[in-house]
Amino acid sequence: MVIGVVIGPESDAMSIIDRANDRPVAQRSAGGVAPLVRSGEVSAEVLAARLGRWTQGEGTLAARLSDGVAALISGGELRAGDRLPAERGFAAASAVSRGTVVAAYADLAERGLVDRRQGSGTRVAGVATPAIASAQRPGRGEALFSASPNAIDLLRTVPQLSDLAVQLIREHRPRLELALLPETDPAGLPALRELIAEMYCAEGTPTTREQILVTHGAQQAISLVINALVSPGDVVLAEEVTWPGVTDSVGLRGGVVHGIPMGHDGLDVDALEVAIARLRPVAIALNPHHQNPTGTRLPAAARHRVAELAAQYGVPVIEDRVVAGISFDGVVPPTLAAERADAPIIVVESVSKWAWAGLRIGWLRADPVLVRRLRAARQLADQSTSVPGQLLALDLLGKAVDLRTATSRIHGERLTLVRSLLAEHLPDWRWIEPRGGLSLWAALPVGSAGAFSRIAAVHGVSIAGSAAFAASVLPDDHIRIPFTAPDDVLTEGVRRLGVAWREYRDALSDRS
Template identity: 30%
Template sequence: MINVQFSNSGLHMSSRRFGSQSLVRLLGHWQQISSRTPLWRQLADALRLLILDGRLALDTRLPGERELASALNVSRTTVSSALAHLRDEGYLESRHGSGSRVILPESHAVPTRAAITSALDLSTAALSAGPEIHQAYTHALTAMTQHLSLTGYDQMGLLTLREAIAARYSARGLPTRADEVMVVNGAVSGLALVLRMLTGPGDRVVVDHPTYPLAIAAIQGASCRPVGVSLPESGWDTAGFAATLAQTAPRLAYLMPDFHNPTGRCMDAATRQTITDIAAQTRTTLVVDETMVDLWFDAPPPAPLAAFNPQASVITLGSAGKSFWGGLRLGWIRASSRTIATLAQTRDTLDLGSPLLEQLATLWLIENSASFLPARREMLLERRNQCGALMREHFPDWRFCEPEGGLSYWVELPGMVATQLAARAEALGIHLGTGTRFGVSGAFDRYLRMPFSMDPEELEKALLQIKPLWANLNKTDVFLKRAVI
């Protein structure tokens, strides 16, 4: 059912009403009783953070004041003051009888990473474009000429690009033909297409826990239910994976074995064999996200999962975003030719193919990647080490492991204070990626994802601004523990 409402801005459609318990889980540990900041202000800051993160989508209707106050175990006055403050700031719109609806101030765009007005964004793990991107587009513009006499519509993607992608898989130990590759508009777009083909409302999708936030969003956007398999201290819990498949009978499982986001760990060959064997035995389709596959530090990852058991149904997602530049917005799907043909039919309802200029640019980047990817990896390794040194110096009670690749650290805090820290940092113009973004139902409030992709000087500047906020939170936590004792 679609609710149609009128507002000052005209006719619009509103999304579903957000249940109070769901909102409580998303808010996490937002409340710090001993803080000098009024409780209503803490609640307003936490809700604003959810809106800017995109976890509270535009047009979402919040629970009523009385219901929310009861769920949060605070006074109705606290809730009323928090919502009034957000209305004054332009984050909520209220109408008598229909509650409060999430909006954005006129100065904000739809909440995406680019829409965050923070001066320092520590929530995004991505690199800016290198000089090779300009070279790639220059070459693409020249190569474009021969294609201008054609329509430009091609749901499978440029043949020469698909051949180049197939050759990369073959070189990594997974023999691949061009008809086993489809070019799409990024890995998330590829996941959404796969979900559209394989799932229906209410279906379960198994994911690593934690996992990539946009994968969770895509799964929930397909009206499916993400089911998490917790990651142990290191590696993957293959027994837990097998048990979860047996207990939940999911339609598919989404995994990121190559420098997993957010932990940065890499799945070893033995685990890949076990995972694909389990998938083959249970006839569970694996959707494998290789977005980070090129960003290794000490050694390249093992062969793709699809190479380990030919009886397993494996769909592999790739992307130019992390390897080359996010602005390319280009990815690909590698699967059996039959699956690719079915995906092409499913795609008819979504789009008519990917931009030709970006495909030509990506083709040039793939063909010339050996000339710049090693330097990119070396720069990232140096930034990883610098980021680790800064965190050890300024935040000695933060715990983290050195990622084997990728773009970020997964940092464990000594308490469930990530939401509180992020809300305070937001007031300074620093946007943090709280662990709750990477979990289902508000999990991981004691974690932060700390990217090391930004310029080291900018990173140090941000961390130095966060340091007194953290020190203040620590003092409060120590005070509370002593009071309990």
């Protein structure tokens, strides 16, 4: 991972009926990357190619072939239930004798990696991936809400209310006539759903009211979608560092999140395509606009390619746009759903980051069939969203552009303050300049973020590092610094971090 190491303070499968958009799409290859498995059947030719130079090395050909297939199983490319090629066809594709394949399959069966049954062929029994699974224990996000008593809280990104938001909240007069009849609809008030759809249309994403489901915040929307798409053992792709609400939700379903590498502009889309073809994910969860925690913004060409991949492979994308509107240069990219109408993209947003964090009103935009399915699941969870909250959201959404502009200005100024504080107290830390959002992702020059966070806690500052955000196993070398606290709190918090850092750095020097 290369995020946060180059810029410092001195420089600037969802089924057809559940698809997220209108036109059915089939999972297929793209960009010349052939899928290893189609409809549960492993291609002999593609499997032989994927194994590479397996004939080189120690041991018999059968043992080496068995080890090569075992590696694909442990890496997640071959999964439980996949049927391996017939012995004769695989032998021909691999240029070995049928006896070599028979012996390799027998060895895999003895190791418990495949099941062999007369008449049904050889199927993968499936194994867990220990390194990934151990990194994704559910509940990691709880650490972001566990600031030490009497400590300065630099864990959460709770934005400051703008003067406009305060004014709108104080002047709000609920339009009760909108809520008398449909107030218990799990999908949300019709007037609010209509307004959200109109907002998307104005931004370039054609949307109808039937495509909107109102939720208690964006996290509930994410959880509802993941619960609908993910079963035990399923793979979900995400950025290699991401909001733990995604990884925790997948983990609670028994799924595994596979992290995709990131660069200075966010997700590596080439790596995403390879992972789609190799791992056959049931969903892709992305935060492409002012990503939390890195602050990166995916370029236009990369956003378009993500939509192309979603359509070509038929893999649903959960697009988190919660902080898309908090932009320091005024650029608010369109939704991924606007890039290609037939791409199965589910857009998730809320008012929490640009209006009022205490108002738990969020929503998702998806295909009407999926919305109806999630509406039923929502009814079982909590029946419906607070009607008073939805009525207030009507007022706030009516001023969405102005509220986002005000919030961007406030936190752009806070970022300027944090940059100056880091230059003064932590001049050897490095980061990529965030183009929007609410946090800065800083790389430590030496040491462990986890160990340093414990030293910081002794000095009265609660911070979160790489472990809270890692989708995959990553170097423990980054700290997220939200710039949402009041100026005096930020000033004192970074000062204390500087004191803690010098203590920690000196201790490292003494041990070396």
